[in-house]
Every structure is written in C-alpha cells, then in structure tokens.
Amino acid sequence: MPHGRHASDREWMRPILRLRRVTWLVPTAYLLVYRPWQRSWGATGTEVTDTLPGDEIVPRPQWEATRAVVVDARPDDVWPWLVQMGAHPRAGWYSYDWVDNAGIRSADEIRADLQGLRVGDRLPMTADASAAFVVESIDPTRSLVMSNHAVGGAVSAAFVLRPHGPRGCRLIHRIRFRVPASGLPWAVAMDAGDFVMTRRMLLGIRQRAERLGRRRRGGTEPTDDDPGTPLSYDLSVPIDLPPGRVHALLADVQDLEPFPRAAGVTMTKWPAGPTGVGTRWHERVRLAPGIWMRVESTVTAVSPPVSLDMDFWAGWCEGHLTYTIEPTPSGCRLHQRETLALRRRLPIPASWVDAGLRPRLLDRLADLRDDAQSRPV
Structure with missing residues (x-):
C-alpha cells in the first residue's frame, strides 16, 4: 500500500480519536466532579x-x-x-x-x-x-x-x-x-x-x-406599579435616609455589594472618581451554576440628589434605567424605572424572561434599601 494512503488514513482517524477522548472525559468529569x-x-x-x-x-x-x-x-x-x-x-x-x-x-x-x-x-x-x-x-x-x-x-x-x-x-x-x-x-x-x-x-x-x-418585621416591601407589562418595570421602595445620601450611594453602587437576596452580582466602575456622564459599570450576574451574564452600563445623565440615568446592554438584551428620588417626611422613596428590549436571536418568549427577572429586580431593590439603611452615618 502506498505511503500516502497510510498518511491519509491517519488524518481521517484523528477526528474520531478526539471524539473518543471527549466522550471519555465528559462522564468522568460528571462522576468525579459535578455529581x-x-x-x-x-x-x-x-x-x-x-x-x-x-x-x-x-x-x-x-x-x-x-x-x-x-x-x-x-x-x-x-x-x-x-x-x-x-x-x-x-x-x-x-x-x-x-x-x-x-x-x-x-x-x-x-x-x-x-x-x-x-x-x-x-x-x-x-x-x-x-x-x-x-x-x-x-x-x-x-x-x-x-x-x-x-x-x-x-x-x-x-x-x-x-x-x-x-x-x-x-x-x-x-x-x-x-x-x-x-x-x-x-x-x-x-x-x-x-x-x-x-x-x-x-x-x-x-x-x-x-x-x-x-x-x-415591619419592613416595607418594594412595590411593582406596572406588573402586567413584560420587560417594562416601574418599581419603588421607601428608604429612611435623606435623598442626598441615597443618590450618593447609587452613584457608587458597586460599594453596596454583596447583595444577599440577589446573590451572584459583582460590579466594577470605570473610571474611578465622581460619577458623571460617561461613567461605566461592568457587571457580572450569576444566572445558574457556571453560567454568568456580563452587563455593561453607561451613565447618560446625573442630577444630584434627584436622578441618575443610564443605558445598558448585554449579549441578549439592551435597555434604559432611570433612578429618581422623591423626598418624604421620613426620608425618601427610590423609584426604579427600566425598559428592556430582547435581541432577536434570543429564542424564548419575553414573558418567560420577565417572570425570572422581575422578582430578582424587586429583591435587588430591597437589598439596596437594606444595605443603605445599615450603613453608619
């Protein structure tokens, strides 16, 4: 048989040999690590x-x-x-x-x-x-x-x-x-x-x-003022702090971590220093074991101590978020208004995404309130 024929056979067998190695590794990893x-x-x-x-x-x-x-x-x-x-x-x-x-x-x-x-x-x-x-x-x-x-x-x-x-x-x-x-x-x-x-x-x-x-325990839950509209959120929560302190915390929201109920969120800010138009947050959100989503946000408007606006985008969505702070006799009420648009390639209904995301946003707002109120003056 010609030497070239042997070489051709070896080339043809290489994908099969690689597949065998992968087939062996998957059950081994499952049995020894994941299980x-x-x-x-x-x-x-x-x-x-x-x-x-x-x-x-x-x-x-x-x-x-x-x-x-x-x-x-x-x-x-x-x-x-x-x-x-x-x-x-x-x-x-x-x-x-x-x-x-x-x-x-x-x-x-x-x-x-x-x-x-x-x-x-x-x-x-x-x-x-x-x-x-x-x-x-x-x-x-x-x-x-x-x-x-x-x-x-x-x-x-x-x-x-x-x-x-x-x-x-x-x-x-x-x-x-x-x-x-x-x-x-x-x-x-x-x-x-x-x-x-x-x-x-x-x-x-x-x-x-x-x-x-x-x-x-007497804590006030965040309210959902637009529950029937998928991927559109109008949430709010009372906070026993003056508007200026709440706005300052939102402007450096990465310092409010960790979020215990909305666990699996890490955030970094760039550039360092005062938050202004163009400030960016890099966010990693844990969706499931071993599955993370990266979210990028850019501040579009800052009006202390009244509001903070930003655009955000991820691999499967993009949207806009506005925080507004309303003074109250006991402190303030923080409003979170957010709209989301799914990328076309996401093959699941918007209602399914909304069902998973809405409770997480409410939990995160409660976490933000609890963290803010627990900080020393």
Missing part, C-alpha cells in the same frame, strides 16, 4: 452526614442528595410555604413551573386554604396528578417528610429547618430513593436532572420566605 458537588450543594459536612427525619423510609438508598440554603428569615416564615407545596391546584413547587406545574406560576402569597396539611395528604408531583408524594410526618417549623412508592421502589423527601444566626435559619432538603432494575433509566434521569429543579425550588422558597419575614 459529588451537586449532591451536597450548599450543605455542610455535618448536614450531609446527620440522620434526618424520613431517612428510615429508604434505609439503604441507591441515591441520596442533601442540599441546603441559608434563609434570612425565621423558621415560622418558611414553614407556610412548605405546607402548601404541590402541583396545581396546590401552590406549586417554586421551581421551573413549565416543567412541574403545567406552566402555572407558583404562588407568591400564603394560601390560607392550604395551611391545614395532615399526614396522609397527597401532594401532586405534576399538574396532571399522575404521581404524588404522600405526607409521612409533620413537625411544625422543624420538618416535613413525604414519600412516593411506585413500581416496587421508594423515594423519600425531607425538608428540615434549623435556626441560624439571630433571625435566620437553614433550609435543608434531603432526597433518597431505591428502585428495582426496571426503574434504573428513571434513576439515571433523576441523578442528572434533580439538582436543577431542587436548586430552583430552594431558592424560590428562600425568596418568598424572606419577603414574608420582612413584612412581619
């Missing part, structure tokens, strides 16, 4: 190894995960959201509603008709009620345990609340399951996808509980 990390996301070593309520339901699980979040609210602020969980017509799972709630948005308010949860009640996993968790035990403000038994297997899910700090708590979620050989494909899918839904659920519960906690 251990996601199975204990947010949880401490003690929480992972502790025996929790409901562990006895699946004593020798094939798969187990323990995840946790810190909630800036008391356990009794979190508990009402837990007992009303379940797919429509219940309050939802506070996760990706288009997956587990037929696209119906999970409740943002406490539903009095769902607060009387009892052992034995069924909590639908999806809106068609084809499968459901059954409540196994209830220890108010401490733990809620549910299970599902189907086709010879068993799944247990426990929500545990533990005090944390002067007014907060930790919300711990543990899931365990054992399935027969016929259920292994489902188990593999569970291993790969459960974290995505659970993480969103825990963050959704935290967001709602912290709002409830602020209301119970």
